[in-house]
Amino acid sequence: MNRPTAAEPSAHLDQFARQHLPPADQWPDLVFDLPELQYPSRVNCVADILDQAVAAGRGGRPALHGEGINWSYAELQQQVDRIVNVLRGPMGLVPGNRVLLRGANHPMMAAAVLAVLKAGLIAVPTMPLLRARELGVIMQKAQVQAVLCAHALREEIEAAPNRPERIVWFNVPAEAQAGLAQERSLDALMAAQPASAAACDTAADDICLISFTSGTTGVPKGTIHFHRDVLAICDCFPRHILKSEVADLFIGTPPLAFTFGLGGLLLFPLRVGAASVLLEKLTPEALLQSIEKYRATICFTAPTFYRQMAALTGKYDLSSLKKSVSAGEALPVATREAWQQATGLRMIDGIGATEMLHIFISAAGDEIRPGATGKPIPGYRACVVDKQGLPVGPGIVGRLAVKGPTGCRYLDDPRQRDYVLNGWNLTGDAYEMDADGYFFYRSRTDDMIISAGYNIAGPEVEDVLLRHPAVAECGVVGKPDEERGQVVEAHVVLKPGFEPSPGMAAQLQDFVKEQIAPYKYPRSIRFLSSLPRTETGKLQRFKLRST
Ligand code: 3UK
Secondary structure, three states: OOOOOOOOOOOOOOOHHHHOOOOHHHOOOEOOOOHHHOOOOEOOHHHHHHHHHHHHHHOOOEEEEEOOEEEEHHHHHHHHHHHHHHHHOOOOOOOOOEEEEEOOOOHHHHHHHHHHHHOOOEEEEEOOOOOHHHHHHHHHHOOOOEEEEEHHHHHHHHOOOOOOOEEEEEOOOHHHHOOOOHHHEHHHHHHOOOOOOOOOOOEOOOEEEEEEOOOOOOOOOEEEEEHHHHHHHHHHHHHHHHOOOOOOEEEEOOOOOOHHHHHHHHHHHHHOOOEEEOOOOOOHHHHHHHHHHHOOOEEEEOHHHHHHHHOOHHHOOOOOOOEEEEOOOOOOHHHHHHHHHHHOOOOEEEEEOOOOOOEEEEOOHHHOOOOOOEEEOOOOEEEEEOOOOOEOOOOOOEEEEEEEOOOOOEOOOOOHHHHEEOOEEEEEEEEEEOOOOOEEEEEEHHHOEEEOOEEEOHHHHHHHHOOOOOEEEEEEEEEEEOOOEEEEEEEEEEOOOOOOOHHHHHHHHHHHHHHOOHHHOOOEEEEOOOOOEOOOOOEOHHHHHOO
């Protein structure tokens, strides 16, 4: 089951993606050492997640909520099946074809993704903020044959190079419906299709998803995932750490096009028979309002969102909220504490990666140690290795290496060799393990600041600055310096009511010197009105370095 073999026949008539998997000797090791990870050799993840729920009599239970939409499991299944029939019928797609998906979080976007998987096609989800040129690169790399796109986001698709002929819009507003050819409107096409469809009989290792990394530089990398990978992420983190159940209502901000959001806001809730709220473009205020309105129980978002929400909780009734998951970037202890103080909740931090599909190190409840991400979750193992790839002992900073049931397989990309070493996935993170097996994030390997021979991790300095009453947000990077190689530079956003000044800079510098080794203090401080972030909530450090 480890390597691509001819043992189990693929359902794919179009073998493009399979043919562009990395060579077998560049794959990471895959381990399936939990009973729940023993999947049959033929499995379609949507049949397993959605159709089985309906077959088991849960069709009447709520599945997805959105603006003006409340779909039960049976209703979601009908939507999905109509789309499956559109894909197979009028759109003429065959198993293995790639379908690019573009839309903000919305039940229709969710149904479209599920339909592509159920039909045995390969989903290529894309972030709403991507522009025509970037979409063109993805279409070319993944050799996309069709596009399903929210009507509101059509402009960049219409301007994208390499776009296929088969482009269909969904959520077309009534006033635009008349001017649109029938075959361009998913809503119109769906209306003409029956509301039931059989799932494609896919092999467990048939490809169902090519997820592009949100990569800050260079050409984006397409990460390949199988039907069984989708099931594996549902059966690891949610089952063992989050412990979600039927009565839960999920909510949050990560886009469905980001695997953090795809798992946390769609696959995880459906896998346990729970429900999810899918809302577009949430601000911290809007997310708090929606938690109150829907009485959500589990929240998924990035650390910066929790920090902003912590300052606003007073105005909202958040008594329904039981669990909050933070991922995407390191969770500063200061943010963990602010959130706990505001809500009483202990945040579940977890590190995940697009290559690994979802979270692989985390901790919940009494297992939480502030400052640590946690331990490898059941199903995964991890260690810290040196430059040669040899494990280092506790207390030494090195490169994080992980393996589990999922792992990195880039679509036709030489960078596969950088991510996989001796069967381990190297995430590009500098980590340290303690004697109890807890993993502590230090920085991205490339972001370690080296100043006058000292290694300094930006996030450690950030965590101190965030404790200063004047600091709303901050980002710490290395600034080139002739004498020291690099100096520590802090980019600081002040809270309302505080003004940038040399005095304020000196105050922040002294504050850092008092709390951690003085050589780590920011010799340079710059005040900004906001920090550059990706759509997934990650600080764009390269932008801070180049300003
Ligand atoms: C960083 C973290 C410290 C880390 C992701 C959950 O973020 C996700 O995927 P990406 O491919 O980025 C991966 C990189 O992001 N990171 C993520 N979480 C944490 N660093 N603490 C954390 N808790 O550098 C990692 O290598 O965008 C997260 C689930 C699915 C995902 N794709």
